[in-house]
Amino acid sequence: MDIIVCLKMVPDTSETEVRVDSTGKNILKVRLINTTNEADNYALETALLLKEKHGGTVTLISLGAQNVDEVLKMGLAKGADRAIRLTDGLFETGDAWTRTYALYQAISKNKFDLILTGCIASDDGNSQIGPSLAALLNIPSAAYVTKVEMLDNTKAKIDRELEGGILERKEISLPAVLTIQTGINTPRYPSIIGIKRAGSKPLDVFDAAKLNIDPKIIESLTELQQMYNPKVEAKAQFISGSDDEISEKLATLIREKAGL
Amino acid sequence: MIAVLIEHREAQIKDISFEMLTLAHQIANTQKQEVSCIILSDKCQPFADAVKNYCHNIICVENDLLNNFNNQIYLPILEKIITETKPTLTMIGHTGFGTDLAPYLSTKLSMPLLTDIFDVELSPDRLLIRRQMYGGKITAEIISKKLPAMVTVRTGSFEKILTSSSAIKGLNANITNVSFDIDQSILEKSKFLEYGEVPTTGIDITKSDVLVAVGRGIKEQKNLAVIEKFAEDIGGTLACTRPIIDAGWLPKDRQVGSSGKTVKPKVYIALGISGAFQHISGMKSAETIIAVNKDAEAPIFSVAHFGVVGDLLKIVPMLANRIKELKG
Amino acid sequence: MGIITITKEIRDAIIELGGTDAYKCYQCGMCTALCPWFQVEKVSFLVNRIPHNVKLGNVMASEDKKVIEKEVEELFRCVGCDNCLEYCPRGVNIGDIVRAIRRILIDYEALPKTLKDITTKIYSSGNPQGDSADKRNNWAKKLNVPLYSPELEYAYFPCCIPAYDAQVKRVAESTTKILKATNSLFGVVKDDVWCCCEAIRNFGAEKIFQEIAKNNISALDKAKVKKMIVTSPHCYTTYKNEYPELGSTIEIIHTTQIFAQLITNRKLKPTKPVVKKVVYHDPCTLGRQNNIYDEPRSVLKSIPGLELVEFENFNRKDSMCCGAGSGGLWLDWQKGERMSDIRVKQAVDTGADILAVACPYCLIMFEDSVKTMNLNLEVKDISEILAESI
Numbered sequence A: 001m002d003i004i005v006c007l008k009m010v011p012d013t014s015e016t017e018v019r020v021d022s023t024g025k026n027i028l029k030v031r032l033i034n035t036t037n038e039a040d041n042y043a044l045e046t047a048l049l050l051k052e053k054h055g056g057t058v059t060l061i062s063l064g065a066q067n068v069d070e071v072l073k074m075g076l077a078k079g080a081d082r083a084i085r086l087t088d089g090l091f092e093t094g095d096a097w098t099r100t101y102a103l104y105q106a107i108s109k110n111k112f113d114l115i116l117t118g119c120i121a122s123d124d125g126n127s128q129i130g131p132s133l134a135a136l137l138n139i140p141s142a143a144y145v146t147k148v149e150m151l152d153n154t155k156a157k158i159d160r161e162l163e164g165g166i167l168e169r170k171e172i173s174l175p176a177v178l179t180i181q182t183g184i185n186t187p188r189y190p191s192i193i194g195i196k197r198a199g200s201k202p203l204d205v206f207d208a209a210k211l212n213i214d215p216k217i218i219e220s221l222t223e224l225q226q227m228y229n230p231k232v233e234a235k236a237q238f239i240s241g242s243d244d245e246i247s248e249k250l251a252t253l254i255r256e257k258a259g260l
Numbered sequence B: 001m002i003a004v005l006i007e008h009r010e011a012q013i014k015d016i017s018f019e020m021l022t023l024a025h026q027i028a029n030t031q032k033q034e035v036s037c038i039i040l041s042d043k044c045q046p047f048a049d050a051v052k053n054y055c056h057n058i059i060c061v062e063n064d065l066l067n068n069f070n071n072q073i074y075l076p077i078l079e080k081i082i083t084e085t086k087p088t089l090t091m092i093g094h095t096g097f098g099t100d101l102a103p104y105l106s107t108k109l110s111m112p113l114l115t116d117i118f119d120v121e122l123s124p125d126r127l128l129i130r131r132q133m134y135g136g137k138i139t140a141e142i143i144s145k146k147l148p149a150m151v152t153v154r155t156g157s158f159e160k161i162l163t164s165s166s167a168i169k170g171l172n173a174n175i176t177n178v179s180f181d182i183d184q185s186i187l188e189k190s191k192f193l194e195y196g197e198v199p200t201t202g203i204d205i206t207k208s209d210v211l212v213a214v215g216r217g218i219k220e221q222k223n224l225a226v227i228e229k230f231a232e233d234i235g236g237t238l239a240c241t242r243p244i245i246d247a248g249w250l251p252k253d254r255q256v257g258s259s260g261k262t263v264k265p266k267v268y269i270a271l272g273i274s275g276a277f278q279h280i281s282g283m284k285s286a287e288t289i290i291a292v293n294k295d296a297e298a299p300i301f302s303v304a305h306f307g308v309v310g311d312l313l314k315i316v317p318m319l320a321n322r323i324k325e326l327k328g
Numbered sequence C: 001m002g003i004i005t006i007t008k009e010i011r012d013a014i015i016e017l018g019g020t021d022a023y024k025c026y027q028c029g030m031c032t033a034l035c036p037w038f039q040v041e042k043v044s045f046l047v048n049r050i051p052h053n054v055k056l057g058n059v060m061a062s063e064d065k066k067v068i069e070k071e072v073e074e075l076f077r078c079v080g081c082d083n084c085l086e087y088c089p090r091g092v093n094i095g096d097i098v099r100a101i102r103r104i105l106i107d108y109e110a111l112p113k114t115l116k117d118i119t120t121k122i123y124s125s126g127n128p129q130g131d132s133a134d135k136r137n138n139w140a141k142k143l144n145v146p147l148y149s150p151e152l153e154y155a156y157f158p159c160c161i162p163a164y165d166a167q168v169k170r171v172a173e174s175t176t177k178i179l180k181a182t183n184s185l186f187g188v189v190k191d192d193v194w195c196c197c198e199a200i201r202n203f204g205a206e207k208i209f210q211e212i213a214k215n216n217i218s219a220l221d222k223a224k225v226k227k228m229i230v231t232s233p234h235c236y237t238t239y240k241n242e243y244p245e246l247g248s249t250i251e252i253i254h255t256t257q258i259f260a261q262l263i264t265n266r267k268l269k270p271t272k273p274v275v276k277k278v279v280y281h282d283p284c285t286l287g288r289q290n291n292i293y294d295e296p297r298s299v300l301k302s303i304p305g306l307e308l309v310e311f312e313n314f315n316r317k318d319s320m321c322c323g324a325g326s327g328g329l330w331l332d333w334q335k336g337e338r339m340s341d342i343r344v345k346q347a348v349d350t351g352a353d354i355l356a357v358a359c360p361y362c363l364i365m366f367e368d369s370v371k372t373m374n375l376n377l378e379v380k381d382i383s384e385i386l387a388e389s390i
Ligand SMILES: Cc1cc2nc3c(=O)[nH]c(=O)nc-3n(C[C@H](O)[C@H](O)[C@H](O)COP(=O)(O)OP(=O)(O)OC[C@H]3O[C@@H](n4cnc5c(N)ncnc54)[C@H](O)[C@@H]3O)c2cc1C
Pocket: B214, B215, B216, B217, B218, B240, B241, B242, B243, B244, B255, B256, B257, B258, B259, B260, B261, B271, B272, B273, B274, B275, B276, B277, B278, B279, B282, B292, B293, B294, B295, B298, B310, B311, B312, B313, C328, C329, C330, C331, C332, C333, C364, C365, C368, C371
């Protein structure tokens, strides 16, 4: 089975403050550490587990400048076979559509049975690329996948996460695009031997011209106007009174905030 | 026209449908546009009845194959409806269904898509939305460079629409039934099997909107039962500090903190938790933090939005009763 | 099978990053026996395998996910306490070898998630709590401690933990009380001096250590700091032994040193009796790593009414680590696997009322153990006990 995994490099902001730069259209990138998008790590692990079980290859693909190679090399160190990086000023200034189209052009030149992406990127939070890619490739897709089980070479049984602790179980034919939810497995650590060998695995770089992409087609459909930090609530407001009054006030508060 | 895709599961219409209708009317009013609902189901009538006083038009597609959601079956139908009726804006819930469908559909229609939005401004030639980025640490304003466009709407961002709302008084929608021949071969590509439940051992506290977290202040294991019941009543999940794990009262996957899970629920209720930094680092980004602690100096109050200084063993049972009353 | 082959590429990479000591080892096994993990029944941590495996290049050489997971867990067990180094007949610095291995791993994010998060927090906001850099001196503002300026004799850096953590800020407060009582001229360093990064260097984040350390040095330089008092022995050992390589020239003083000096010079006289039996725990970074054993004890002995006792066997250079070093403060070992649990038991066995510490890390670890084990023991920083007595 040949699997393609889309990886995105994102600034790790889960534990940090995020500030807006002077253009108001981007975040201040200083003092942030780049990392593999969390959900993509689970997608990669899903691919590696499938490869261990059913054989085949894992190809990584990512968009961005040369520093993105760090993410690709990590994937190679963990056991992927080869990597592709798409880089072009046009891609970097584009929106989800632009990036999807670039990925589509690169991917459609390859043989694959399955494409895996993370279900959401921790930076833009779009949750778009996976299913959009499937639409361009004209193959089925499933989003927020929490379990993948191969039935045979052409069919997989999957679980998708819905709201309220409910799963949707379905059968999907391959080739397909699955967007993988976090928590589906435990991503592995690369070994040192893997790290050492990653350097000799193929990593190909393509730009828009090499992919024969017409700049007109990939023009963004949306445009970011401005960004700001949402205002935060002031700190602890104490609720006082008799125990009875307190519980009444608390109940109202919980109802409002939890949307009972 | 503003189109709203009605979401339903197992014969129940989902709240997001009514929330989107509120938003749809907000926009439609300023634009003097009409609101249309799209219903795909094996039985459209109950859903049409549920929304007919909240919109101008209803488009129903009824087919046995539409008893459960299936993105691949929805796609050609919606593609056809949207192409023919040309709504300025199509709204889909940012839900398990919506995220599985909207990006695929918008791409097929070559339409801009803005996901997980919580605010919209529409003028004749411009659509501006607001959404969060970077895990909620940033709000972004984004415009669509062309219309028509599509959005997926964040759940809980709008009130559910009410009959009393003056904007929609007297509405009684026209219902149009559209027939559509579903190509059975789609089932080969994508077939719904069943709904299942997430196994309880696999409870993931990071995915819960409401967390009720307990610390050593609960004193004894037997006090856990009351709190568990309370958590259940408010639709929440039980979480805890490390000493509770050490005591073996709850499994490790319930631990919040630097060596447990990092959580970001809408509401985090901290009961008898002192607020050690290892704990705080795992929960300080919750939208609303409510802390109950008998010690007014407890560090947890430095991150809480609402605080109660008092005995949780007295307050929680009373609170649980209040909640029951409120839920009526 | 059965035949040992050497994986040269792995061996060479580790040697290059600082693991040369591996070649000195002759496998006597002393390190394994002296490692504090040896006292933790549940854990088998074979320290002497580390240099051996480095020589063979047999470190994270498997491609089996489970094996690698176990190895990573092992590799992050070493808390860098240097107990093994103290006794190794060949002077093998296991801490250095382990750090070299971790330096390879960290670039590929092969480290426990909590440590990765700490690195991110320190890199972006300068402290392991991830709080805003500009809140660093909030504690000092409340106490009207001035910012350091060159006419003051000392600059004071309380360590990130007392500066930001509500439960530990009492250490910075009592230190302030003591320094003020003796009319010492001191000011707190500006908030552009960040975490010393000792911990993250030890768990492998070398590049970030270098970057922040250089910033700290130039910030202190700009502020014209000559002498700096620190609460944490982790800051102490880093500024004293590692920053000079990067160009730092400031004199660094641990709080227990300045307290002892003030008492000797009669600028400070503890008068109020503290009628308690106290046992003092030598932090690895102050004791073994910097030979400061006497000052903390002399401070405690000067307090009227206080009876100072010693740990049986495990005192001074044989002190047992609290478990917080090299990232241990943020790694959560299961109950039954915690060094601090063993150490507080040892403290209780001495019959002491108070376990005195001289390090914020130890304070946190021991307080946590005392709490979870429901022991009748107080854990206090020396500054707190001293402040009570003046
Ligand atoms: C390496 C390491 C990693 C750690 N990781 C984590 C982690 O990931 N998560 C975590 O939570 N902890 C972690 N800890 C433990 C942490 O240091 C604290 O010990 C722990 O969070 C304290 O838990 P607590 O608040 O439940 O207990 P306590 O600190 O004992 O607090 C109990 C609180 O309950 C209040 N209380 C008592 N009775 C009542 C009552 N009747 N009504 C109301 N309030 C009452 C008290 O005033 C007190 O504030 C870690 C510790 C270490 C050393």
